Amino acid sequence: MSEGTLTADPPAETPSHGRRGGLLSNPATLFRWGVRLVIALIVLTPPLYFEPSWLRVGQYVMIGAVAAIGLTLLTGQAGQLSLAHPFFMFVGGATYCVLGSEDAPGKVGFGLPSLVALIGAILVAAALGLAFAPVSGRVRGVYLGVATLALVYVGLYLGQQWTSLSGGTASGRPSPDLNLFGIKTLRNDPEISFLGQAMEREQRVWYLFALLLLIAALLAWGAVRSRPGRAWRAVRDNESAASALGVNVPRVRAEVFAISSGYAGLAGVMTVMWYRLLKPDESEFAGTYSIVVAIAFLAMILIGGLGSVGGAIAGSVLVFGLPGMLTIMIGGNELFGTSGANAITPAIFTSFVYGAAIIIVVLFEPGGLAALGRRLKATAARTQLGSTLLSPKGS
Amino acid sequence: MSPAATPALQVDDLALSFGGVKALDKVSFGVAPGNIHALIGPNGAGKSTCFNVICGVYRADRGAVRLGGNDVTGMHPHQLAGKGLGRSFQNLALSMHSTVLDNVMLARHCRTRGGFMAAGARWPSMMSEQAKHTARAVEICEFLGIERLLHAPVGGLSYGDAKRVDIARALATEPEVLLLDEPAAGMNAGETAEVAELIKVVRDALEISILLVEHDMTLVMGVADRITVLDFGKVVADGTPAEVRNDPEVIRAYLGEQE
Numbered sequence: 001m002s003e004g005t006l007t008a009d010p011p012a013e014t015p016s017h018g019r020r021g022g023l024l025s026n027p028a029t030l031f032r033w034g035v036r037l038v039i040a041l042i043v044l045t046p047p048l049y050f051e052p053s054w055l056r057v058g059q060y061v062m063i064g065a066v067a068a069i070g071l072t073l074l075t076g077q078a079g080q081l082s083l084a085h086p087f088f089m090f091v092g093g094a095t096y097c098v099l100g101s102e103d104a105p106g107k108v109g110f111g112l113p114s115l116v117a118l119i120g121a122i123l124v125a126a127a128l129g130l131a132f133a134p135v136s137g138r139v140r141g142v143y144l145g146v147a148t149l150a151l152v153y154v155g156l157y158l159g160q161q162w163t164s165l166s167g168g169t170a171s172g173r174p175s176p177d178l179n180l181f182g183i184k185t186l187r188n189d190p191e192i193s194f195l196g197q198a199m200e201r202e203q204r205v206w207y208l209f210a211l212l213l214l215i216a217a218l219l220a221w222g223a224v225r226s227r228p229g230r231a232w233r234a235v236r237d238n239e240s241a242a243s244a245l246g247v248n249v250p251r252v253r254a255e256v257f258a259i260s261s262g263y264a265g266l267a268g269v270m271t272v273m274w275y276r277l278l279k280p281d282e283s284e285f286a287g288t289y290s291i292v293v294a295i296a297f298l299a300m301i302l303i304g305g306l307g308s309v310g311g312a313i314a315g316s317v318l319v320f321g322l323p324g325m326l327t328i329m330i331g332g333n334e335l336f337g338t339s340g341a342n343a344i345t346p347a348i349f350t351s352f353v354y355g356a357a358i359i360i361v362v363l364f365e366p367g368g369l370a371a372l373g374r375r376l377k378a379t380a381a382r383t384q385l386g387s388t389l390l391s392p393k394g395s
Numbered sequence: 396m397s398p399a400a401t402p403a404l405q406v407d408d409l410a411l412s413f414g415g416v417k418a419l420d421k422v423s424f425g426v427a428p429g430n431i432h433a434l435i436g437p438n439g440a441g442k443s444t445c446f447n448v449i450c451g452v453y454r455a456d457r458g459a460v461r462l463g464g465n466d467v468t469g470m471h472p473h474q475l476a477g478k479g480l481g482r483s484f485q486n487l488a489l490s491m492h493s494t495v496l497d498n499v500m501l502a503r504h505c506r507t508r509g510g511f512m513a514a515g516a517r518w519p520s521m522m523s524e525q526a527k528h529t530a531r532a533v534e535i536c537e538f539l540g541i542e543r544l545l546h547a548p549v550g551g552l553s554y555g556d557a558k559r560v561d562i563a564r565a566l567a568t569e570p571e572v573l574l575l576d577e578p579a580a581g582m583n584a585g586e587t588a589e590v591a592e593l594i595k596v597v598r599d600a601l602e603i604s605i606l607l608v609e610h611d612m613t614l615v616m617g618v619a620d621r622i623t624v625l626d627f628g629k630v631v632a633d634g635t636p637a638e639v640r641n642d643p644e645v646i647r648a649y650l651g652e653q654e
Contacts, residue, residue, distance in 0.1 A: 219515030226514040226525055230501045233490050241488035244450060245568060246476030246505025259511050 031380040043210045047203035048195055055202040056274070057324035062209040063270040064320035066216045068300040068312035070263020073220055075298070076307030077229060078256040079236030080136060084148035085264045085297050086289040087155035088125045090280070092265025093272035095121040098165050100176030107173055108164050114178045118269055125265025126258040133254035152284060152291055159280025159289070172279030175272040178208060186276060209270055213313075216263060220309045223259075232256055233307075296320070299354045303361055305368025314369045318357065322350040401464045403428045403604035404480075404572045409448055409458035418444040419455065420628040426572065426621075431598055431605045433615045436625035437648065442608045445625065446576060449606075450482055451475050463571055477505040481570030485577040487561045491550035495560050496529070498549055499536060502567035503528040532567055538600065539563045539593075555586055559593070566597065573597070575607040579614045587611055591618045616640070624648070 046058060067085055074080050100117030101109035112120070132151070139147050159166045167173030178185040183192070185204045192199040199207075223229050231252045234242035239249050271288060272278045281287030300319045304311025326346035361368050402425035409422040418441050426432040436442050447453040449460055451472040459468045462478055470478070481502075489498050507528055509521040536542045539559045544552060549560055558578070565573055578594065579587040591614050598605055609615050615622060615636070622639045624632040626648040632639050639645050 219511070222515040222517050223511050226521070227504060227507055227509050228511050228514050230493075230497060231504055233493055233497075234501050234504075237490040237493075238488045240452065240472070241484060242501070243472040244476060244482050244484075245502045245564065246473050247501070248471075248473045255511070 027380060028377060031377050043214075047199070047206045048197045052200075052202040053328055055206050057321055057328065059202070059205050059209050059270075059274055060324060061316050061321040062213045063267050063274060064297070064300060064316035065213055065313040066270060067264055067267035068297050068304070068316050069216055069220050069309050070260040070267070071297045072301040072304070072307055072309065072312040073224070073232070073263070074256055074260035076301055076305075077224060077236065078232035078253065080253065080257065081141060081145040082136075082148045082257075082260065083145050083291065083294040083298070084132070084151035085260075085267075086291070086293045087148075087151040088129060088261040088264035089268035089271060089293075090155045090159060090289040091128055091261075092121040092125040092268030093278050094159070094166050094268075095124040095265070096269040096272055097167070097173050097175060097278045101173065106164060107167060114176050115180065117176060118178065118266075121269045122262045122265045125268065126262035129261025129264075130254055130258040132257060132261075133250070136257045137250045137253050149291070149294075152289070152294060155289055156281055156284050160282075166280045167278055169280050169282050172277045175276050175278060178273060180208065185273065205273065208273075212266060212270065216266065217309055217313065220263075224307075224309060228252075228255075296354075299358055303354065303357045303368055305370030308368065308370030310373065311368050311370035319350070319354050322353060323347045326350070400428055402426055402461070403430075403463055404432075404449070404606060405459075405461040406445070406449065407459045407461070409445065409455045409460075411444060411448060411453060411455045411457075417628045419448065419458075422458070422625065422628070422630055424623040424630060424633055426604045426606050428604055429598065429602055430620045431594060431607070431618050433619035433622045434606060434608045434625065435610075435612075435615055435622060439627075440625040441628040442625055443576075444628075446574065446608050450480070450574065473505070476502075476568050479569070479571035480574065481565040481568040481572070482574040483561045483565045483576060483578060485580050487557050489549045489557060489560055489564070492548055494546050494548055495536065495541060495552075495563075496532060496545045498560055499532045499563050499567050500529060502564045503532060505568070532563075535563050535567050539566075554581065555589065558582075558590070562593065562597070566601070571603055573603055573605045575605060575609075577609055577611075578607060579609060579611040582611075584613075587614050590614065594618050 047055060050058075067089060071082065071085055074082055096117050098108055099110050099112045099120045100114045101107070102111040103109045110117075132148075135147050136144060160169055175186070177187060183190070183204070185208050186201055188198075188200055194203075197203070224232075231242065231247045234245065234247055235249055235252050242252075243249050268289075275288070279288070281289050284290055285292060287293075296319050300315030301307075301312050302315070303318060304313070304315030323346040326349060330346065365371050367374070404426040406425070407423050409419045410417070411419040422441070422445055424432075424434075434442050434445060444453060448455045451467075451470050451474070454469055459466060461467065462475075462480055465478065467475060467478055467480070490501075507521075507524055509518065509524070512518075513521045533542065533545065536545060539562060541556055541559050541563060544556060544560075549557060552560065562575075562578075565575075575594070578590050582590065594605060594607070595618055597603070607615075607619070619636055622632075622634065622636055623630060624639060624642075624645050631648055632642045632645045634642070
């Protein structure tokens with residue numbers, strides 16, 4: 001096995017890490033670019049060909065994806081279980097409305113430019129996440145999950161009581177339009193067309209959400225692959241080792257919680273734009289910012305593969321996308337002909353599907369969809385150029 | 396070696412009690428620069444407690460720890476990493492799903508900057524800094540003979556290779572003093588000899604001081620320049636391997652009554 005002797009000098013031959021070869025000579029690189037091309041087509045073309053109802057399903061998936069990326073960084077990468085994501089979404093959505101709306105009777109509004117309101121919403125959600133550090137820094141594992149659950153109730157209460165900010169459960173308050181460098185998102189102002197297709201509200205929201213998701217995903221990928229990501233995983237795997245190697249564990253734990261909350265805040269802004277309305281929940285078990293949603297996010301990151309950014313997006317396609325897709329495909333609101341209280345609606349059917357998906361993932365592929373993707377990539381690399389000795393892939 | 400020089404690591408009059416048990420009682424010793432120093436003693440003698448006080452995991456009731464003349468008493472473990480104290484772990488404590496390079500790069504955390512936004516946006520200064528530190532991490536892996544495993548997940552490695560990753564990671568903090576926690580634990584005679592060789596090579600190449608806490612007497616006698624023996628939280632002997640081996644107090648306390 002190993003030789004037992006070591007040389008103080010580096011070996012003479014230059015080590016090849018198999019990282020960056022010629023662009024097309026490496027099958028793994030080729031595969032990666034192929035995947036990017038397919039993703040670009042999936043993101044860019046639907047507004048040209050699909051009905052607005054389909055676009056709305058896609059937009060909803062992108063909201064879930066942004067939130068799930070934030071959660072997978074926190075839970076998958078840094079090992080902190082959180083059910084508070086819907087709370088931070090609500091905070092983000094409410095902050096966006098408060099900052100971005102004009103003052104109205106009974107409702108506080110600052111009338112700031114919408115882009116400022118968007119960034120402000122992310123920062124306020126992140127700041128509240130940071131304020132949770134005394135709890136998240138002390139409580140571990142399932143106990144942290146329970147502690148964070150309390151925040152969902154706090155959000156529910158505040159949403160119902162603090163109507164000057166939230167608009168109240170009866171009417172809510174309208175979402176400010178996002179004005180992106182002169183282009184409004186929720187109105188046809190100015191009118192634009194792209195490849196002969198008029199860019200109306202659903203097309204605009206689609207592209208806006210795709211842009212936000214792209215930024216969210218790229219930031220997450222970059223962080224996961226470098227210094228912050230290494231610190232997160234070290235804290236997750238062994239806090240005392242992380243500490244001995246120079247990682248300030250409480251600080252890293254607080255930071256990642258804030259970052260994750262910022263992602264939830266952005267998803268909250270997107271949610272408000274999607275409904276064109278901020279409306280606090282009436283119940284903690286059913287609603288936009290409820291416990292059910294918290295569990296749906298956990299399902300996404302589990303199915304996608306804990307810690308995987310791409311997996312979080314794939315998980316959202318299943319968990320947030322399936323109900324909408326089924327509704328459109330079936331036409332009505334019920335599956336299998338039943339109706340009334342016992343109806344199997346697309347939402348109920350989806351919960352069966354993702355419940356089954358979680359069981360399958362836990363039993364057969366703990367790495368989730370991300371692990372399947374990695375295996376596919378490895379197979380692609382092997383079959384195309386069997387003789388190429390690729391270095392073992394990174395995770 | 397050179398008694399006049401400031402010790403690389405000096406422990407002064409440490410005391411620590413857990414309830415009524417005196418785990419450490421007036422413990423003092425110094426690790427001379429470039430020395431391999433062993434801390435030994437029977438089970439429960441206070442070796443690990445002493446180790447943990449030096450690392451900042453425990454806080455002593457009394458006494459001081461000095462690193463190259465600087466008082467580091469009571470500092471947190473993550474602060475000590477930046478002060479030139481590196482440590483390995485008995486149970487390795489590696490991230491099993493991460494690659495070898497990822498594990499070693501973690502040790503550059505305190506020497507690098509850059510938070511979420513800079514990393515996420517792949518800020519050029521951060522990327523070039525990372526490339527520089529990656530090169531150093533690769534160099535350290537080459538030095539330890541694990542460069543062929545750089546991109547392999549640690550979970551799949553043999554115990555011996557994983558131990559090397561653990562040591563590589565400790566060295567990647569660029570320590571002045573390296574603390575090894577039972578480096579030969581769970582190893583057979585062949586592997587232990589390999590570790591002994593490795594410890595000497597590391598000391599000679601990097602000119603650092605090494606303090607090891609160890610049970611395995613063949614390893615200790617083979618590599619240590621100086622040995623401190625603890626028993627019931629007290630220093631009972633301090634000297635060269637030959638002196639310690641013949642010290643009647645040590646024989647009584649540690650090696651057994653007869654012979």
